[in-house]
Amino acid sequence: MGTLRYILQRLFYGLILITGVVVLNFFLIHAAPGDAAEVIAGEMGGITEEMMAEIRANYGLDQPILVQLGLYLSQILRGDLGMSYHFNQPVTTLIGQRVGATILLALSAQVLAMVLGVVLGVLAARKPQGILSGFVSVFSTVGYAAPVFWTGLMLVVLFSVVVPIFPVEGMISARFRGDAFDYALNVLHHLVLPASTLAILFLAQYARLSRAAMIEVLGADYVRTARAKGLGEWRVTFHHALRNAVLPILTVAGIQFGNLISGALLVETVFNWPGMGRLAFDSVLRRDYPTLLGVLFFASAVVVIANLLTDLSYRLADPRIRTGGR
Amino acid sequence: MLMKRRTLFGALASVLALGIGLATAQPRTGGEMVIVSGENPRHLNPAVQSGVATAVPGTQIFASPLRVDENWNFHPYLAQSWDWSDDGLSLTLNLVDNAVFHDGVPVTSADVAFSIMTIKANHPFQTMFGPVEAVDTPDPHTAIIRLSAPHPALLLALTGALCPIIPQHVYGDGQDVRDHPANNAPVGSGPFRLAEYRPGEQITLERFDDFFIDGRPYLDGITIRIVRDAASVTLSLESGEADAGIITDASAITRLGATDGLTVTPRGFEGIGPIQWLAFNTRVAPLDDVRVRQAIAYSMDRDFILNALMRGVAASQQGPIIESSPFFNPDMPSYNLDLDRANALLDEAGYPRDADGNRFTITMDTIPGRDSALGNVPEYLRSQLREVGINVELRTSPDFPTWAGRLASGDFQMSMDVVFNWGDPVIGVHRTYLSSNIRPVIWSNTQGYVNARVDELLAEAGSTLDTDARRALYAEFQDIVGAELPVYWINALPYHHVFDDRIELPLSIWGMMQSMDEVYWTEDR
Numbered sequence A: 001m002g003t004l005r006y007i008l009q010r011l012f013y014g015l016i017l018i019t020g021v022v023v024l025n026f027f028l029i030h031a032a033p034g035d036a037a038e039v040i041a042g043e044m045g046g047i048t049e050e051m052m053a054e055i056r057a058n059y060g061l062d063q064p065i066l067v068q069l070g071l072y073l074s075q076i077l078r079g080d081l082g083m084s085y086h087f088n089q090p091v092t093t094l095i096g097q098r099v100g101a102t103i104l105l106a107l108s109a110q111v112l113a114m115v116l117g118v119v120l121g122v123l124a125a126r127k128p129q130g131i132l133s134g135f136v137s138v139f140s141t142v143g144y145a146a147p148v149f150w151t152g153l154m155l156v157v158l159f160s161v162v163v164p165i166f167p168v169e170g171m172i173s174a175r176f177r178g179d180a181f182d183y184a185l186n187v188l189h190h191l192v193l194p195a196s197t198l199a200i201l202f203l204a205q206y207a208r209l210s211r212a213a214m215i216e217v218l219g220a221d222y223v224r225t226a227r228a229k230g231l232g233e234w235r236v237t238f239h240h241a242l243r244n245a246v247l248p249i250l251t252v253a254g255i256q257f258g259n260l261i262s263g264a265l266l267v268e269t270v271f272n273w274p275g276m277g278r279l280a281f282d283s284v285l286r287r288d289y290p291t292l293l294g295v296l297f298f299a300s301a302v303v304v305i306a307n308l309l310t311d312l313s314y315r316l317a318d319p320r321i322r323t324g325g326r
Numbered sequence B: 001m002l003m004k005r006r007t008l009f010g011a012l013a014s015v016l017a018l019g020i021g022l023a024t025a026q027p028r029t030g031g032e033m034v035i036v037s038g039e040n041p042r043h044l045n046p047a048v049q050s051g052v053a054t055a056v057p058g059t060q061i062f063a064s065p066l067r068v069d070e071n072w073n074f075h076p077y078l079a080q081s082w083d084w085s086d087d088g089l090s091l092t093l094n095l096v097d098n099a100v101f102h103d104g105v106p107v108t109s110a111d112v113a114f115s116i117m118t119i120k121a122n123h124p125f126q127t128m129f130g131p132v133e134a135v136d137t138p139d140p141h142t143a144i145i146r147l148s149a150p151h152p153a154l155l156l157a158l159t160g161a162l163c164p165i166i167p168q169h170v171y172g173d174g175q176d177v178r179d180h181p182a183n184n185a186p187v188g189s190g191p192f193r194l195a196e197y198r199p200g201e202q203i204t205l206e207r208f209d210d211f212f213i214d215g216r217p218y219l220d221g222i223t224i225r226i227v228r229d230a231a232s233v234t235l236s237l238e239s240g241e242a243d244a245g246i247i248t249d250a251s252a253i254t255r256l257g258a259t260d261g262l263t264v265t266p267r268g269f270e271g272i273g274p275i276q277w278l279a280f281n282t283r284v285a286p287l288d289d290v291r292v293r294q295a296i297a298y299s300m301d302r303d304f305i306l307n308a309l310m311r312g313v314a315a316s317q318q319g320p321i322i323e324s325s326p327f328f329n330p331d332m333p334s335y336n337l338d339l340d341r342a343n344a345l346l347d348e349a350g351y352p353r354d355a356d357g358n359r360f361t362i363t364m365d366t367i368p369g370r371d372s373a374l375g376n377v378p379e380y381l382r383s384q385l386r387e388v389g390i391n392v393e394l395r396t397s398p399d400f401p402t403w404a405g406r407l408a409s410g411d412f413q414m415s416m417d418v419v420f421n422w423g424d425p426v427i428g429v430h431r432t433y434l435s436s437n438i439r440p441v442i443w444s445n446t447q448g449y450v451n452a453r454v455d456e457l458l459a460e461a462g463s464t465l466d467t468d469a470r471r472a473l474y475a476e477f478q479d480i481v482g483a484e485l486p487v488y489w490i491n492a493l494p495y496h497h498v499f500d501d502r503i504e505l506p507l508s509i510w511g512m513m514q515s516m517d518e519v520y521w522t523e524d525r
Helices: A003-031 A036-044 A049-058 A065-077 A091-126 A131-145 A148-162 A180-218 A221-228 A233-255 A257-271 A276-286 A289-317 B002-025 B052-061 B109-122 B230-239 B250-257 B290-298 B302-309 B339-348 B377-387 B400-408 B452-461 B467-484
Strands: B032-037 B066-068 B074-076 B079-084 B090-095 B132-139 B142-147 B192-198 B202-207 B221-226 B244-247 B262-265 B274-280 B360-365 B390-395 B414-420 B487-492 B496-500
Touching: A003 A065, A003 A289, A036 A049, A036 A276, A036 B400, A065 A289, A091 A131, A091 A180, A091 A233, A091 A257, A091 A276, A091 A289, A131 A180, A148 A180, A148 A257, A148 B230, A180 A233, A180 A257, A221 A233, A233 A257, A233 A289, A257 A276, A257 A289, A276 A289, B032 B052, B032 B230, B052 B192, B052 B202, B052 B221, B074 B079, B090 B109, B109 B132, B109 B142, B192 B221, B230 B244, B230 B250, B244 B250, B250 B262, B274 B290, B290 B339, B290 B467, B290 B487, B302 B377, B302 B487, B360 B377, B360 B400, B377 B390, B400 B414, B452 B467
Parallel strands: B032 B221, B032 B244, B360 B390, B360 B414
Antiparallel strands: B066 B074, B079 B090, B090 B142, B132 B142, B192 B202, B202 B221, B244 B496, B262 B496, B274 B414, B274 B487
């Protein structure tokens, strides 16, 4: 199959998937009791039923649900994700304001987790029964098992309260005044704890995976040959063995992308990180349908695209996949 | 000689200290204040949106005709004076002549008229300007409010977040004010103007140099940081990342109260008057029987709730009007722990115990999102009611709309709730007890309570200007509802202001929900 045809086919399936996600989410959200008018009534300290009816009419909430769905889908086709009930701003604007923060957090965590995880896994694989290997196993299991919000809160208590070296919340200090360089430093300072929290979750997987892959590779014939040739242990491990162990790690990195986004949601809430996760969390509680659907639509599109790119990079990297394994 | 020198130094030191003392007594100009807020405002225009989250920034951006102090006395603000007509049917506001909006356009009586009529048409608190028929503007600095009936809450309704003067030249463009784009980029005439608004994250306000009161505001700016996680709110105050905030959680209040350098005070919430109560659905058995409601009240130990569950940080609240209000009647019926009496009342009401000692089972809802403020009161109520043979099934709601839907539709038996007085009983109290306000919306008379005498008393108190006469009417009202208990008032919710000791922050009945032009740092941060 030609690569172009393959891409088109995958894009088509991706579109069907995203439509499915939108429709399913639409019904799920509307199945929850109560609506945005009641949330607004709550935030107003109580309103009259006339005002409530007016709000419902303004937002089209008085229409049959299938009509609402039809309107919503036709809106999306025009590239319009609607207006947020809560913020009274276009959802695309809201997502635009936050997508950078989420990407920064997710990518920093991903890089941190991969680099540290692989290094730890490799070191552990060299002596599978050693102390370091045991430590990596225990740390990975605990890091993976601990709820991410708990890890986050513990890091805040430790590094913002007991030893106050990092800020408690936010992406930029409320008092910040300065130039672009200071801004970057300030953001970096705020990034350390949330990125570490999210990284700990994924680090465990990379460490375990690379440890297992490396143990297997280090036992392979070509590694024995390399050692027999008299190559140094460092070169054998990182040049010969790791290159072959890295493929399954890359696979997982691609698949993890969706999990990374959902992990970011919780981390953003704990650290008050102004990303899409917090936006999604708040819009669930407020029945802000357009915002929540917009975020879910955006996130599912990103995951579909990320998976497509992962598959494409495979086809480029490994000819066996391109030719259907023959 | 040595002695003399010491004396001289001592004297010099005293003079210096006195000088410094005098210097700090004078308001200092400069510095910024960071306020941490647990709630996110929908937008920044209090004319069409109530609630603390909008009111705090909104009252800095918009000025109101009057101010009120901590003793419920009114003071000039945009109106330098005001006069009631003899019949109480019109109020003349004489406006200052040097007020301008942040875009440089002068504030006139036309803006005042436009604002009051906009609020009347759009604000959820319909009683605030309900009797206002028109606002006349004989000249640019005189506005005359015409009423259909005397309106005792009018002066209060002209203060703080209840009456922001919004610019007609911005909001009068024909667009719906409730969804107006300027609500997110407001132009007011208050002491601070909006520098940056990142929804859900931060509101940055900067000093408005042309503010109509000379030399004010003292601060260069106020930043409101929106932090949705309650633990992070506490930690940012503790770590000094934020200088001020509003908290309601008893453990956070205790913790921050023990933190050096922070002032933690319940003052400044007399206006909103937040009451935690147990609402009864008086339309359904067994709660349609007043004796059952009284029995429930007699099963509670108020001291235990206040001192143990609320950790001593919540104030007592035994009636519908907040106890710090001049209209509270301390002689109204009160209920305290008396299990024998509770059992007798339940027997008398025809609900005997069965072989297992149970009388009946009842459902209790709780308002979501206020778990930390409610403390363990719902669990305590449940265990106390078991003592008198009432089984309580706690029903939690995952979020606000679920709970609000249940109460509004009458699908409940009893529910924990938090309701605000909003200053004058006309605004925040009447709505719960008037039979004409039994409506399918939250925070109306969802209890279905009907008493003709209560309706009469509230109608009269709502159209009487004389404070003493009103006090007498409200006293009788409190006697009646205290005996009939459509609601069991548990305590005042422990709203507290927290701020850095070095900040001088005058707290009126509205606390931070009124202009903070008088706030200053007593020393550098």
